[in-house]
Amino acid sequence: xxxxxxxxxxxxxVLLLYLLFSWSxxxxxxxxxxxxxxxxxPNSSNLTPYRRAELSQLSWSAAHVVYLGFxxxxxxxxxxxxxxxxxVGSEDDENVSIDANNEKTWQxxxxxxxxxxxxxxxxxxxxxxxxxMRDYIPCLDNVAAIKSLQSTAKGEKWERxxxxxxxxxxxxxxxxxxxxxxIRWPKSRDEVWYNNVPHTRLVADKGGQNWIAIAKDKFKFxxxxxxxxxxxxxxxxxxxxxxxxxxxxxHVRVALxxxxxxxxxxxxxxxxxxxxxxxxxxDVHENQIQFALERGIPAMIAVLATHRLLYPSQxxxxxxxxxxxxxxxxxxxxxxxxxxxVLKAGGYFxxxxxxxxxxxxxxxxTWLDMEDLATRMCWKLVAKQGYIAIWQKPIDKxxxxxxxxxxxxxxxxxxxxxxxxxxVTLKACITLPRNNPDKFFWxxxxxxxxxxxxxxxxxxxxxxxxxxxxxxxxRRYWIEIVQGYLRGLSLKIEDIRNVMDMxxxxxxxxxxxxxQKVDWWVMNVVPISGINTLPIIYDRGLIGVAHDWCExxxxxxxxxxxxxxxxxxxxxxxxxxxxxxxxxxDRILRPGGWVLIRESMAMALSVxxxxxxxxxxxxxxxxxxxxxxxxxxxxxxxxxxxxxxxCMAWAQLLVFLVGLVGHHQTSAKAFAIFA
Numbered sequence: 001x002x003x004x005x006x007x008x009x010x011x012x013x014v015l016l017l018y019l020l021f022s023w024s025x026x027x028x029x030x031x032x033x034x035x036x037x038x039x040x041x042p043n044s045s046n047l048t049p050y051r052r053a054e055l056s057q058l059s060w061s062a063a064h065v066v067y068l069g070f071x072x073x074x075x076x077x078x079x080x081x082x083x084x085x086x087x088v089g090s091e092d093d094e095n096v097s098i099d100a101n102n103e104k105t106w107q108x109x110x111x112x113x114x115x116x117x118x119x120x121x122x123x124x125x126x127x128x129x130x131x132x133m134r135d136y137i138p139c140l141d142n143v144a145a146i147k148s149l150q151s152t153a154k155g156e157k158w159e160r161x162x163x164x165x166x167x168x169x170x171x172x173x174x175x176x177x178x179x180x181x182x183i184r185w186p187k188s189r190d191e192v193w194y195n196n197v198p199h200t201r202l203v204a205d206k207g208g209q210n211w212i213a214i215a216k217d218k219f220k221f222x223x224x225x226x227x228x229x230x231x232x233x234x235x236x237x238x239x240x241x242x243x244x245x246x247x248x249x250x251h252v253r254v255a256l257x258x259x260x261x262x263x264x265x266x267x268x269x270x271x272x273x274x275x276x277x278x279x280x281x282x283d284v285h286e287n288q289i290q291f292a293l294e295r296g297i298p299a300m301i302a303v304l305a306t307h308r309l310l311y312p313s314q315x316x317x318x319x320x321x322x323x324x325x326x327x328x329x330x331x332x333x334x335x336x337x338x339x340x341x342v343l344k345a346g347g348y349f350x351x352x353x354x355x356x357x358x359x360x361x362x363x364x365x366t367w368l369d370m371e372d373l374a375t376r377m378c379w380k381l382v383a384k385q386g387y388i389a390i391w392q393k394p395i396d397k398x399x400x401x402x403x404x405x406x407x408x409x410x411x412x413x414x415x416x417x418x419x420x421x422x423x424v425t426l427k428a429c430i431t432l433p434r435n436n437p438d439k440f441f442w443x444x445x446x447x448x449x450x451x452x453x454x455x456x457x458x459x460x461x462x463x464x465x466x467x468x469x470x471x472x473x474x475r476r477y478w479i480e481i482v483q484g485y486l487r488g489l490s491l492k493i494e495d496i497r498n499v500m501d502m503x504x505x506x507x508x509x510x511x512x513x514x515x516q517k518v519d520w521w522v523m524n525v526v527p528i529s530g531i532n533t534l535p536i537i538y539d540r541g542l543i544g545v546a547h548d549w550c551e552x553x554x555x556x557x558x559x560x561x562x563x564x565x566x567x568x569x570x571x572x573x574x575x576x577x578x579x580x581x582x583x584x585x586d587r588i589l590r591p592g593g594w595v596l597i598r599e600s601m602a603m604a605l606s607v608x609x610x611x612x613x614x615x616x617x618x619x620x621x622x623x624x625x626x627x628x629x630x631x632x633x634x635x636x637x638x639x640x641x642x643x644x645x646x647c648m649a650w651a652q653l654l655v656f657l658v659g660l661v662g663h664h665q666t667s668a669k670a671f672a673i674f675a
């Protein structure tokens with residue numbers, strides 16, 4: 001089909017079958033996922049069943065036993081085991097009364113159109129938001145809250161200000177006109193469709209610095225940056241030459257790029273085995289993170305202002321700032337001290353900026369202030385060449401112990417949790433980890449991926465004496481689950497790049513994908529309502545963020561190809577309305593994207609109704625526990641609306657031709673057109 005994209009060609013072929021064989025007029029085209037129990041379903045005989053997690057040689061009293069059962073996401077062992085063949089208990093199921101066809105408007109519940117009043121786990125007829133909301137981020141575009149701020153001097157207007165009550169999002173965010181299925185990785189590193197992110201401000205402002213350019217219907221990314229106009233690869237080579245100990249991909253595995261632009265630094269580090277989280281605020285260059293995500297690069301909106309970043313202490317091997325325009329020494333160095341909190345012991349901070357190499361008085365004063373603050377924080381300047389300076393955080397605590405009384409910045413209170421981050425105000429003090437060994441030690445990658453991290457022992461979970469065994473069971477469990485997903489769900493690996501695990505626990509889902517050499521990146525989200533396992537995720541060489549799912553997430557619409565949800569709705573059902581979570585999932589999910597939800601039968605049925613309310617196609621499948629297991633897998637796909645509307649337009653045209661010329665002649669012409 002010369003002249004047509006793959007998606008257009010596929011739609012036209014499906015349309016032809018639609019007309020010739022009188023398929024449903026609802027446009028319910030063949031799904032990638034088989035119906036439960038069908039010959040191609042995950043439960044059919046041609047697939048190896050998923051295995052349950054096996055906790056081998058767990059110590060209970062004095063005996064060593066093989067313990068087969070369920071592992072809960074918070075790291076606890078679930079003693080409520082289900083024997084093979086046991087039917088689903090009626091205690092949960094008999095209270096479920098849901099009409100899948102029950103679509104009610106907001107007015108019928110007494111709420112104004114578009115309000116969040118009286119959300120219930122029933123079907124709704126959600127309207128589409130106005131076109132001008134196509135890039136809407138609820139907690140960052142709350143104009144009323146931003147106007148009411150008493151001060152914006154420290155960047156408060158770029159922080160989270162979430163709408164409440166009737167101001168909450170209660171419509172479906174539309175895609176831009178002409179939106180196409182994204183160009184796929186790795187080609188997307190260098191180009192994306194113009195219509196998917198139709199914003200030209202960065203081209204005007206940064207085109208001369210080799211950030212971005214327009215070429216016909218695409219944006220092109222040459223790989224440059226403000227401080228590395230000749231390309232990120234050359235810049236990374238220079239860093240490696242300056243400091244061979246960086247050892248990209250092994251010693252340095254997880255990096256943070258602050259003020260990342262369109263994330264080219266992180267994009268080129270991926271080829272060197274480094275997983276970089278690129279962050280920037282939604283400021284005057286507000287679409288830079290949107291470009292990064294469209295390219296398939298790990299990124300999220302974040303700002304250093306008055307609150308902690310949403311990452312744990314000791315998270316990153318390398319933190320980078322290239323012309324990020326942050327006043328590091330303001331307020332007694334509070335912003336650089338936040339960098340110190342999330343930087344691993346022995347980790348590196350790279351600063352590329354004019355004060356490093358320019359000799360004007362103002363730049364020299366800034367450099368001396370920066371050098372003085374870093375020294376008082378016990379950082380060591382290990383390399384300085386051209387416009388790049390690199391410091392290293394101490395590998396042990398001897399420097400902190402030898403500081404003079406009254407030295408600034410002070411050490412933070414030992415009773416303060418360094419990993420508590422949700423709306424926690426910044427303090428100008430040096431954060432030390434809770435369990436403070438004489439010397440910190442981190443495994444190189446990939447060894448750190450599958451070995452139980454030291455910080456695992458500090459988690460407050462039920463398996464007090466068997467945390468390493470629980471970790472190993474979780475690792476093996478998710479390898480089996482992910483193999484089953486890839487083998488049995490007909491997911492096209494090449495069509496997925498950006499993935500979110502909305503309740504990540506130890507990061508087992510993402511780790512299993514890495515073990516399987518699947519070229520996706522995963523944002524591991526740890527809900528604040530559960531046990532904080534985020535330090536474990538970073539210790540494994542993965543990335544993630546803390547979040548409260550009762551509030552919207554800080555990313556643009558149409559960000560993720562796949563959302564993975566395991567037990568999240570059960571966890572949050574008593575804290576917030578799960579309908580809001582579904583709406584937020586729809587906002588951040590790309591058209592054509594997938595959602596995999598593992599929940600109890602009762603919860604899966606409730607969620608399925610809401611999924612249909614946001615116009616997802618749904619399939620309820622059995623899990624590895626079989627048809628009598630208590631949990632189910634709800635597979636959903638978001639429609640690509642533009643392709644659907646185009647299909648219907650072609651249908652109307654050919655039906656018209658049928659009426660004029662006759663069914664058989666039109667069918668022949670249709671074959672000639674679409675063959």
